[in-house]
Amino acid sequence: MFGKELIRGIYTENPVFRLLFGLCPALAVTTAADTGLGMGLATTTVLLGSNLVVSLLKNVIPPAVRIPSFIVIIATFVTLVGMTMEAFFYPMFEALGIFIPLIVVNCLILGRAEAFASKNTLGRSLVDAIVMGIGFTISLGLLGAVREILGSGSILGFQLVPGTVDMALVFALPPGAFISLGLMLAALNYIAIRRKEA
Amino acid sequence: MSEYGLFMIFFAAAFFNNFVLIQFLGICPFLGVSKRVESSLGMGMAVLFVMTLASLITWMLHEFLLFPLGLDYLRTITFILVIASLVQFVELFVQKASPTLYKALGIFLPLITTNCAVMGLAIMNVTEGLNIIQTLVHALGAAAGFTLVLVMLAGLREHLEIHDVPKPLAGVPVALLAAGILALAFSGFVL
Numbered sequence: 373m374f375g376k377e378l379i380r381g382i383y384t385e386n387p388v389f390r391l392l393f394g395l396c397p398a399l400a401v402t403t404a405a406d407t408g409l410g411m412g413l414a415t416t417t418v419l420l421g422s423n424l425v426v427s428l429l430k431n432v433i434p435p436a437v438r439i440p441s442f443i444v445i446i447a448t449f450v451t452l453v454g455m456t457m458e459a460f461f462y463p464m465f466e467a468l469g470i471f472i473p474l475i476v477v478n479c480l481i482l483g484r485a486e487a488f489a490s491k492n493t494l495g496r497s498l499v500d501a502i503v504m505g506i507g508f509t510i511s512l513g514l515l516g517a518v519r520e521i522l523g524s525g526s527i528l529g530f531q532l533v534p535g536t537v538d539m540a541l542v543f544a545l546p547p548g549a550f551i552s553l554g555l556m557l558a559a560l561n562y563i564a565i566r567r568k569e570a
Numbered sequence: 571m572s573e574y575g576l577f578m579i580f581f582a583a584a585f586f587n588n589f590v591l592i593q594f595l596g597i598c599p600f601l602g603v604s605k606r607v608e609s610s611l612g613m614g615m616a617v618l619f620v621m622t623l624a625s626l627i628t629w630m631l632h633e634f635l636l637f638p639l640g641l642d643y644l645r646t647i648t649f650i651l652v653i654a655s656l657v658q659f660v661e662l663f664v665q666k667a668s669p670t671l672y673k674a675l676g677i678f679l680p681l682i683t684t685n686c687a688v689m690g691l692a693i694m695n696v697t698e699g700l701n702i703i704q705t706l707v708h709a710l711g712a713a714a715g716f717t718l719v720l721v722m723l724a725g726l727r728e729h730l731e732i733h734d735v736p737k738p739l740a741g742v743p744v745a746l747l748a749a750g751i752l753a754l755a756f757s758g759f760v761l
Contacts, residue, residue, distance in 0.1 A: 554745075
C-alpha cells in the first residue's frame with residue numbers, strides 16, 4: 373500500500389518532473405545537491421504540517437474562504453520552518469535565502485491541500501504529504517547532483533574530477549538550470565514513448 | 571541595493587538580475603502563459619498592475635506597522651494575505667471599471683496570487699532596505715523584465731510550433747531549452 377503510494381510520489385505523479393509544480397525553487401536552489409536536498413526537506417516539512425491541519429479542519433472551514441484559510445495555514449508552517457532553520461541550520465538558511473519564505477507560494481503545497489487533504493482522512497493526507505515530499509526532495513536532489521557534477525565536478529562537496537580539469541561552469545549558473553531540467557524532462561518523455569511503443 | 575541610483579535599480583531588476591531568467595521568480599506563469607504573444611502581454615500587464623500596488627502596500631505595512639511593533643516574524647503571513655486580497659480586489663475593480671480590460675486579462679488575474687515574483691519582490695523590497703521611491707522603481711523594473719522575457723519566450727514558442735520538434739522534446743522541454751539560451755543571453759549583461 374505505502375509502496376504503491378511511494379511509486380506514485382516518486383515516478384507516476386512526480387511533483388517536479390511530471391506535474392511541473394514548484395519549478396521556481398527547483399531551478400533556483402539546485403546549484404548543488406545539498407541545497408536541493410535541504411529545500412526538498414524544508415518543503416516536505418511544510419507540506420506535512422499543512423496537510424495535517426487542513427485534513428483535521430476540513431469540516432470546519434467554509435468552502436467560500438477555503439483558499440485564504442489554506443494560505444494562512446501554509447504561511448504559519450513556512451514561518452515556523454524558517455525560524456527553526458535560522459536557529460539550527462544557519463548556513464542552509466543563508467544558502468536558500470528568499471526561497472524559504474517563498475515556500476508559501478509553492479503550488480505543490482496549496483495544490484495538495486486543495487486537491488487531497490481537504491477531501492481525505494488524516495492518515496491518507498499524511499501519507500500523501502510524505503510521498504509527495506519524498507518525490508519533490510528526490511527531484512531537487514537529482515537536479516542538484518546533475519548540475520553539481522557537470523558544473524564543478526563534485527557531488528555533495530566531494531571532488532570527483534581533479535580540480536585541474538575545466539568543468540562546464542554554465543551548469544552551475546542560471547542558464548544551466550533551464551537546460552538541465554529541459555533535457556531531463558526530454559529523457560523522461562523519451563522513456564515513456566519507448567515504453568508505450570514496446 | 572539601497573545605495574544604487576534609481577536607473578540602476580530599474581536596469582538591474584529588468585535585465586542583469588532579471589526576475590525570471592536569473593533569479594527564477596515566476597517560472598510557473600513563464601512556462602504556463604507563454605504559448606501566445608498576445609496572452610503573454612496580457613499577463614505582463616496584470617503583473618505590472620499587481621506588482622506596483624502590492625509593493626507599495628506591503629512596504630508601507632512593513633514600515634509603519636510590522637517593523638515599529640517588532641512583528642517582523644509575521645512578514646510572510648501578512649504579505650501573502652495582502653497579495654491574495656489585493657488580487658481579489660483588483661479583479662473586482664477591473665471587472666466593474668473596465669469590462670474590456672477584464673476580458674483581456676481573464677484567467678490571468680487570479681493566477682497572480684501564486685506568482686512567486688510578486689511575493690519575492692515584496693520581500694526583497696524590505697530586506698534590501700529600499701525607500702518608497704526605490705520600491706516603486708524596483709517594482710516597475712521587475713514587471714518590465716517579467717513582461718519582456720515572457721513575450722520573448724512566447725515569440726520563440728510560436729515559431730517552434732510550426733517546426734518539426736523531436737517528439738520527446740515537444741512542449742515544455744524545448745521551451746525550457748529556449749529559456750536556457752535566453753538566460754545565457756541575459757547573463758551576458760554581467761560578463
